[in-house]
Amino acid sequence: MGLTAKDKVPSQSVGHVKMGTTVATNALLERKGDRTALLITKGFGDMLEIGYQARPDIFAKEILKPELLYEEVLEVDERVLADGTIEQAPDANALKPQLEALKQSGIDSIAITFIHAWKYSAHEAQVAKLVREMGFSQVSVSHEVSPLVKLIGRGDTTVVDAYLSPILRRYVEQVSSQLGDGPKLSFMMSSGGLTASDLFQGKDAILSGPAGGLLVQLKHQNLLASIR
DSSP states (O other): OOOOTTOOOOTTTOSEEEEOOOHHHHHHHTTOSOOEEEEEETTOTTHHHHTTOOOSSTTOSSOOOOOOSOSEEEEEOOEEOTTSOEEEOOOHHHHHHHHHHHHHTTOOEEEEEOTTTTTOOHHHHHHHHHHHHTTOSEEEEHHHHOOOSSHHHHHHHHHHHHHHHHHHHHHHHHHHHHHTTSSEEEEEOTTSOEEEGGGOOGGGOTTHHHHHHHHHHHHHHHHHHHHO
């Protein structure tokens, strides 16, 4: 196209850039995501670490557990029962000093997962508002990220989103700045679908690159089949 490294891509030449990326994949494999803390209902602080206790090799004497993506757990004294009854509302005054301590330690990414929040999300929303007002740059909330019934699946997805989204956001901003205001920018999600660059989240990007490669391969095979 005759452009230098400093030139922006003109929209009349390229109207739409569709990308797959392995940035999130590599960060997850190499454990190079942002420092993350987990906020979870009091009494369930080790729930995601325990998981479903699945054992691929049931007779293995040495159990190698995967490394946790979050480095701190803050148990929030709140509880909503399965029928929506509020047993304990979160206390912002008690929570704020604990959040300030996390902030001072250098943690800037928060994952929030409360019991039954997939259906009764008010407590998560209340705490998320407080966390955002305190200036944390990444706040992933389970009822927004992945409103699944089961706590572990919902929590794991929320933690992954909090862990990877900051890295992904910086990468998207870098690509967008180099493209300029011309071409529209979309990214491949793990599902194989496309999403706008400003909606691209960590939870959607784990298999972005591989999904894009698979689609290209399938299109190539279909093209060869039509030629034959």
